[in-house]
Amino acid sequence: MKCINNEFLSADTYKLLKLAKAKAKDINYKYAWVHKGMVYMKKNDDSSKIIIRIEDDPTCMSSNLKFLSLNVNSYTAHTASFELLVTETKPHIISVVETWLNPEISVSLNDYSAIRRDRGFTDESGRYVRGGGVLCFIHKSLKSKVLFISESNHINHPEFIIADVTLSTGSHMLISCIYRRPQGDLLDKFFLEFGKLYPHYNNVLIMGDLNCNLLKSDRASNHLKSFIDDSALFCVPFGSTFHTLETDSWLDVIILVSKDKLVNFSKSKPPFIDGHDFLICEYKLGSQNHYNKVVKFRDFRNCNHQALSQTLNERLRLTDIDPEMIDLDELVYFFLYQVTTSLNIYAPMSERKICRPKCPWITRELKLEFHERDALYKRYKRTGCQNLFSLYKIKRKELKIKLMKVRNDYLKSFLENESNGSNIWTKLRRVGIVKSKQSSPLDHFDADQLNKFYANILKKHLSCSRDFILNLPHLYSKKVNFEFNWSKIDIVDVTKNLQLTLQKSSGKNPDRLDLKWLKDHIPQVSLFLNLIFNRSLETGSFPEAWKSTKVMILGSNRKLKSLANIVLPQIIIDGNLIPYVNTTKHLGVHLSANLSWDFHISQFLRRLFTEEDPEIRRSDRLAAKNNISFKMPNFATTTYEHSFVVTAIRLWKDLPPEIVNVLSLETFKVKLFDFLISNE
Template identity: 35%
Template sequence: TNWSSNHLNTFILESSLFCIPFNATHHTERSDSWLDVILLDDQSKLGNYFKSDALFIAGHDYLYCEYQIDLPKPVEKFIVYRNFKNCDHTALSMSLVNALCLGFDVLNNIDPNELLEFFLKGVLDALDDYAPVVKCKINGNSNCWITRDLKNKCRECDKLYKLAKRTGDQIMLKHFRIRRKELKIELNHARETYLKNALVNLPTGRTVWSGLKHLGLIKGKQSSPLNYFDPNVLNDYYAIIVRQHEPCNVEFLDSLFTLYSSKVHCSFDWSMVDIVDVTKALNWTAERGLKLNLNETVAMIIGSNGRLRKLDVNSIPPIVVDGIALPYVNSTKCLGLHISNNLSWKLHVSYTIKKINSAIHSLKVRKNIFTQEIRKLLISATVLPLIDYCSAVLIDYTAENDLILQRAINILNVMTIRTYFIATYFFKLLQIDKPTYLSEQFIDIDSRRSQGLALKSNNVNFEIPHFTSNYYENSFVITVIRLWQTLPPDIIGAYSIEVFKTKLLNYLMEQET
C-alpha cells in the first residue's frame, strides 16, 4: 500500500540509510511488490549487486550484493633512543673528559648560559659518536613464552596445511589437525608456565598492579575513541546519521496540551525558593565545613513512585542560586553512590553488579595460573571493596537487591557485611563524637547518668525518634539504635575498636550459622 511504502521510505530517510535499488523483489500472479530490501549505512560501501532472473522461492527473488569494507591500516609506531649495544664505555668516558675539560680561569669568567650550552654540546657530540640515535618500529608486544622450537613447529604446521589443501590429500589433512591440536596444547602449557613463573617473582606492594597489567592478566585503563579517530571525522559521521526531520515549531509544541487530555487530575502547590531559604542552606553547609559548587549542584524531587508519576516536571518553577538555574534530575551520583528520586537503590545495585561482573570476568581469564595468595589479593582488592563501600548508608536495601548482590559474589552474606559496617561506624561515632550533625541525632534517654561513664562503656540507651513513614524507619538513626540494643553487653562494652571488630565479627558469624 501507499502507506507502507511511504513509511518504509521515511524510515530509510530518517535513519540515513541507503536502499539497494532492486525494484520489485516479490512476485505473484496479480502483482509485483517491493517486499524484500537490503539496507546499507552508506552508499559508497556498495559494490556489485544483482537479483535472480527467475523466482528463487515462494515468489521471492534471490538478492545478492557485495559489501566493501575499507580496513584502516594500523598506524605505525616508532620510538627514538640511543643504541648502547656496541658502545665502548671506556672510550666514551675519555671523550667526555676531553670535551668537558676547561680551566679554572675559564669557569670563573664564563657566562652560566654559555657554560650550559658548552656542556650539552660536548655530551651530545660524544654520545652521537659512541651511542648514535636510532629509530625503531614497534611491532607490538612479543609473546615471550613462544620459544624458537615452538615457532619452528608453527611453520611446519602451516606448511603441512598448505600442502594438504594444494594436493587435496585427506590423510595429510587429518594429520595436520592432529598436529595442530598437539601444538595448541604445547602453546597453552608454555604460556601458563611463563605466567606462573612471572607471578612467583612478582614484587609486592603497589607495583603488583603494574606487573599484572604488563602480563595482560588485568585490564588497563579504557581508551577513548579519540585515540583511534580524528575528532572532525567523528563529528561529521554523527552529523550525518542524525534524524533529518526539521525541528518542530513552538505552535506545534503548544498544541500538544490541547490534543491529549490526562485521565488523572492532580495538582501540586509550589512555593518559590527565596533568598532566605538559600541563605539557610548556605549557612548550614558553611557551619559544617562544606562548600557549594553550583556547577556540579543539581535539584531532585524525592517522593514515592505514585506521586512522581503524577508530577509534571515542566510546571516546576526553577531554583536559581547566584544567577544559576539548578537542573532537575531523576538520579545523581554523589561520592560513588547513585541516588534515585524514589530513594530506591536499584540504580546503584545495577552499577555495582556491572563492576563486580567485570572484575570477576577479568580474573577468570587466567584462573588456572593464579596462586592461592594472588587469588586472595585480587578478590580482596577488586571485588569485596565494591560490596563494602558505603555499606552503612545502604540500610534500606530490599531483599531483591540483597539477593542480586549475594548471587554476584556468592561467598558472603551481604546483610552480615552491612550490619558489621553499620555497627563499626556507630562505635567510632560514640568514641569521637564526630561528625556533630550526625552525633546530635542520638539522644540519651537517661540524661542524669554520667556522660563520661556512659561513653566509656558505650552503655547508652538512646531514644528512638518518632516516625510515621517507612523511609524514616529505615534510616540510619533508627536502624543503628535498634541494632545497638540487640548487641550483647560484652561487645558494646569493648574498650578499643580492634576488640569491638573481633567480637562483633564472631557474633555475626555465629548468628549466620
C-alpha cells in the first residue's frame, strides 16, 4: 500500500488519513492519499478511486461539538436504551444524572472515557443509599482533566463535576455536570467553585438536572436565573423537559457561554426515561488560529535609484508650473501623483502571503539543524530503523532546548537595548508577544447614541450670538501694543524635519505615501514640499489629502436647510456612516479617526454665515477696531481663531491692573504666569 500526500494536513484530516491507511492494509488497497482536504483510496492503478467520508466518526467533525444531557434514573436499569441513544446521536460529551451508582459498580462505554461522582454513602444497615450520582462521558478524541468533584455526603447538597476539555482547535472548554435533588439546597457551592474557574475560559458548558423549574418564579428558579444573568451565560431554550400527568416543568438545562455558540438544539418528542426528555445541543467551535496575512509593500530589490532620482527631478521641476495659479489641494495632488507614478515604475507594489509570525531568533544555522532533524525522521519512516528513531528523538529534544534558549536570549537583549517606548510596543507586537486589538466605540454604541450624547454636552452652555461677537471689541480697551510675526520656512527646515520624521516610529499616512520609500530621494522632493508648506501657511489652509480627520457639521434645522444645495462629505469611521445631526446651534464637532471628540467652531459654518470677505481674518478685524497690531499664526487660525480670540479677550478683562499696565513684555509674561499658577 502506497500513501501519497503532498499537503499540510489539519489534525482531523491527518487522523482520518491514518484510519484510511490502516483500513487499506486490511482490505488490500494499494493507494491512500489526500487531495484538497479529502481522503481517497484506490485498489490498483486501473480501479476507480473512492472517497473516505467522515460521517461515521464524530471526532472528525471539527466545526461543531454535540452534547447529550439526560436524567437516566438508574444507569444499570436503562443501559441498553442509553447505549442505543448514543449510537444514534454520536455525541462528543454526555452528561448523565441520577445514575444510582455506587463504588462497587463499574461502567464503560466504547470510545468514551468516564468521569463519575457517586452518592456513595450508606444507611444505618450499611447499604448504599439509592439515588443521585453524576456521570460524564467524554469522547476519546478529546483530552479531559478533572478540576473539581463535590465531596459532601449530605443528601441535600448538589452533586457536580467540573472538568477541563481540550478541543480540536487547541482551545479549552470548562464543562460542568450537576444534579440537585428536589427541594435540595441551592447551588451556592457550585456557583462558588465555578466562579473561580469561569473567568479563564472562553468556552463554557453546564448540563444537568437542577430541579429548578424555569417556567416559574420561585426562590430556586430565580436563584438560577440570577446566576445566568450575572455570569452573562445563555440557557438553551428547551422549554418543558419533565412531564407528569398534571404538569410540565423545565428542570433539565444546558447552559452555554453565549447564544452565538449555539448551532441547533432538540429534545426527545416523547419523554425518554421516567418523564424526562433527553437534550441534544450542537456547539459551534471557534476556528483555529491560522496565521494568514497578506502584506502589501513596494519592492525595491531591482530599483534603479539613480533613474528614480532623475525621474523625480524631471516631474517635480518648479519651472514647469506656476504655483500662484494652482489651488493648494491641486498642488498636493500633483505632487502625490508624480511621486506615486515614479515609484510604480521603479519599485512597484507587491503582495506576499505570510503563513506564520516572524521569528527573528531563528537563524540560518537553526534552520539547517531543523532540516537534519526532519531528514532523520524521514529515513526512519522509510527504513523502520529504531536507531534512527532514537537519534531523531534526541535531536528533537536538543533543538527544543536550544530554540527556547535562543528565543529567550533574543527577547532579553531586545528589551535591554531598546530605549524608545513606542518602538518597544511596535516590535513586541511584531514578534507576537503583545497582541494588537483594534477597537472602536462603534463596537459598543450606536452611532446615533454617540451623536446625541456629544450633542447634549455641546448644549450645556448656550452658543453666543453674532451680535455678541461683534460687540466684543467694545468690552475692553487697549493696554499693550504687541505683534506676532510669522516667517516662511526654507529648504533647510524641510530637509531637517523630513530626516527627523524618518527616525520616528512608522504610522499610517492619510495620503498612503510612506516617507520611507523616499529616504534616498529627500533632495528630489524637499524643494516641492517646501513650496507646498509655505503655500499652506500663506493661505491659512491645510491640504485635504493630508487630513486624517473630518468635521461633522451641527446646527439648527433652519441653518441645515440652507446646506441642501451643498454636497457635504460623508463621515465614515471603521466602515460605519456617521449621520449629520441637528441638535445644536452654531457649533461643530471635530471627529478624529479613532472617534476622539474635540469641540470647536466649524470653519465651514464660518464661511457660510460670514458676510465679510473670507480673506479678511476676524482677528485682523478685531485688532483694527481696537488699534491693536498683531497677527495670528496662519496655520492655526482656520480652526481655532474664533475661540482663541474670544478666550484671550475674556482673560484680558479678568487680569489685575498690575499685570496689564506693565511696560515690558518679558515682565508681563512672568507676572501672567505667576497669576495663572496661583489661580489653579
